[in-house]
Structures are given as C-alpha cells and as structure tokens.
Amino acid sequence: MYDLIIIGGATSGLTAGIYAARKKLNAVILTDKVGGQALLTETIENYPGFTLITGLEFINKIKDQVLKHGLEIKEGIKVTEIKKDGDNFSVKAENGDTFIARSLIIATGKNPRRLGITGEKEFENRGVSFCSTCDAPLYGGKAVAVIGGGNAGLGAAYDLLPYASNIYILEFADKLLGDEIMQEKLKESGKVEFMVNAQIKEIKGSNFVEKIIYTDRVSGQDRELDAQGVFVNIGQSPNSGFVKDFLEINKFGEIIIDPKTNETSVKGVFAAGDITDTGHKQYVVAAGQGANALLNAYEYLKNKTRGL
Numbered sequence: 484m485y486d487l488i489i490i491g492g493a494t495s496g497l498t499a500g501i502y503a504a505r506k507k508l509n510a511v512i513l514t515d516k517v518g519g520q521a522l523l524t525e526t527i528e529n530y531p532g533f534t535l536i537t538g539l540e541f542i543n544k545i546k547d548q549v550l551k552h553g554l555e556i557k558e559g560i561k562v563t564e565i566k567k568d569g570d571n572f573s574v575k576a577e578n579g580d581t582f583i584a585r586s587l588i589i590a591t592g593k594n595p596r597r598l599g600i601t602g603e604k605e606f607e608n609r610g611v612s613f614c615s616t617c618d619a620p621l622y623g624g625k626a627v628a629v630i631g632g633g634n635a636g637l638g639a640a641y642d643l644l645p646y647a648s649n650i651y652i653l654e655f656a657d658k659l660l661g662d663e664i665m666q667e668k669l670k671e672s673g674k675v676e677f678m679v680n681a682q683i684k685e686i687k688g689s690n691f692v693e694k695i696i697y698t699d700r701v702s703g704q705d706r707e708l709d710a711q712g713v714f715v716n717i718g719q720s721p722n723s724g725f726v727k728d729f730l731e732i733n734k735f736g737e738i739i740i741d742p743k744t745n746e747t748s749v750k751g752v753f754a755a756g757d758i759t760d761t762g763h764k765q766y767v768v769a770a771g772q773g774a775n776a777l778l779n780a781y782e783y784l785k786n787k788t789r790g791l
Contacts, residue, residue, distance in 0.1 A: 484583045485509050486784055487777075488574055490562050491590030491722075493519025494766050495756030497545040498773030499588050499780075504552030506781050512549070513560040513574065513582065518542045519592045520757070521766070523614045530766050538616070541766070562591075565729050565752075570787075572752065585787065586780045589726065589738060589747070589754040590773060593719035593764075598630065602686030603715070610692025611713045615639035622647050622712045628695055629653070630683055631716035637661035639714045640669055650674050651708060653681040653697060686713055721758050733760050745776035751787075753780050 487503055489496050492514030503510040521527075524538030533541070549556060561577040565587065574582040595613040597603060603611055612618040615629075619642045627647040629640045632654030638661075640650050652659070652669075657680050659666055669675040680700040687694050695708050721736040731739045731748035737760040738747055745753045755772035757764045 484571065484585070485511055486584065487511075487586045487588065487780055488513060488572070488582055488584040489588045489590060489777075490514070490574065491519070491588075491592060491756070491758070492517040492546075492556060492558070493521060493542070493590065493592050493756065493769070494545065495592075495769040495773035495776070496588070496590035497542070497549050498770045499590060499755060499777040500549040500554045500556070501545070501552060502774050502777040502781075504549065504554040506777070508781065508784070510554060511582070512554065512556045513562060513576070514556065514558055515561045517546055517556065517558060523595075523616060527766060563725050565726055567749070585751070586784055587752045588745075588773075588776045588780055589730075589752065589758060590756045590769075590776075591722035592757045593721050595715060596718040596720045598683055598715055598717065600683055600685055602688070602692075603713075606686055606688060606692050606713070609690065610688060610711060611686060611715065613715050615642035615714050615716075618712075618714075619643045619646050624648050625711040626709055627651070627712040627714065628708060628710040629714045629716060631718075632656070632659035632661055632677070632679065633716070633718070634661040634665065635718070636714075636716040637665040637669060639716050640675055641665065643714070644669075644672050644674060647674065647712070649676070651676050651678060651710065653678045653683060653695075653708075655680070655682055655700075719757070723758055730754075735760075744779040745772055746779060746783075751780075751783055753777075753783075 486508040487510040489499050489512045500512050521538035521542040528535050563577050564575040566573045572587050623646045626649040628651045629636050682698040685696040723736045738754040740754050740759045753776040755776040756769040
C-alpha cells in the first residue's frame, strides 16, 4: 500500500511527485503518458527561469528531477475507477491492476475536444490531427483546414505556415475569437483564408483525408473544401470521467477544489492543474497547484497517523 498515489504525469502531477519524494513519502505516479499539454506546445516563454523552452524539453526536465529523487513513475496506466476502501482508496486501472493508497492527488489535465462527426475518428493519424506542433511538418505543400478560430486554432495555423500551401480556418461563430494580433499575422502571410459561420459536417477521403463537408450557417448550403489535412482545435475536455460519480465536479467537468488546500469534496483526495476548477490554466499555475496539493496531502497524512 502507498502513502500517496498521484494520478497524472504532466506539470502538476510531476511537481507533486518532486515534493512527495522530498517528503520521503511512499508514493507513485500513475499515468497513461508523461507529458500532457506540454507535448502539444512548441515553445514556452512565460515560465520563470526559462526565456524560451520547448514543451518537450520542459516536461523532460521535470520528469528527470522526479526520477533523480527516486520516485517511481508507472506509464501506460489508464485509471478507470476510484473507490473508498475503508480508510484508504482503491485505484483501478484499465489493465486490471489495482493500487491502494492512504491519499490521492488527481492531476489528469485535459484532452482536445472532438468534433464528433463522421470521418474524424476514421481518419485520425491519416489526415486528422489534434497537435499542430507534432504534425505540421507532415503537410508540406498541402492544403490544410484548421477547425476553430480561437487562439488555439490561430496558433495551429501559425505552426502550419512554413509547411502548408493553403490554410483554411473554419469557425462556427460569426467572427473569429482569437487575438487580433495573431489574426493580422496570419492575414499578412497570404496563405490563410478565414471562414466564419461554418459548421463542419463530415471528413471524407479514401486512405487519407481528401476533403471536408461543411454547412454555411448563413445560406444553409452544404459546401465541399479540398484539404489533405484537418487540425481540430475547438477546446479541451477535462479527463475527469473516472471520478464523476466519486467527486464533486462543475458543469464543465472540472473537479471542484478548496482553493486554499486543493482538497476535493472527498477528504484525503486532492486535485491539481487543468483538471480543477481554477480560473487560469497555465504551466506555472499547474506547478504551484501540484506543490500545494502535495503539501496539504502530507499534512493530511500526518494528522491521520496521529488520529486527528
């Protein structure tokens, strides 16, 4: 049995791991994959101590620090259920493994939201992508559609500028929602065409994506657009499905926490990072929350040992 299980291997979970190791807790990090949103970020320029660092370098530095402190990271573990087990907690994984701990920190972050249309799943990794920093170089000389006119979508289009021949940005609303300064940069490139009031209906192709079908919400007409790539950037969904019947969550699926302690609605269970209902989703905030969650989990464990 562990003193503490940290579920999630991105910024907040790894930071909690560093503090857990330094507190000499018998702890482990369970994660499907180390990295989280950092793996989707080309560069980070607003984290103290780094003028500029790639997302991959950033996460690897934190991971290395966790491992140097001797804390175990179990990758390939997808948690499916958490239950109270007497005074402890039972954590069940998709592969059938079960882990028991006296306390938990949940730091599973968010995943890209999907369109839920025909062709999206079928063509994933065959023209449909959710990571422009990962896949932009694959689309040299090709026409690409970016779905979403917020900052994430504009950022994806910017990543594609050195590679794609033409970039179409399709936004459901009647105007782009991303920062105007980024819109201007994209317009100046001469490669980008903006399409508002566009509702995506279907992604089509044979072996790879060849075109998308969308509805012009003003005219009501369906239209085809030739594209060899589709980058979906319509927001993020919290990875909280495995706790929805165990912890209190808000209407967005985020775990509600005490902002002072990061404790959830269940005593002994803490949460940190983008999975929580905190207002700002930033790497520095996630790291701070990871540290705060661990320090309060440590106090909880000390008090539990004392019978308080």
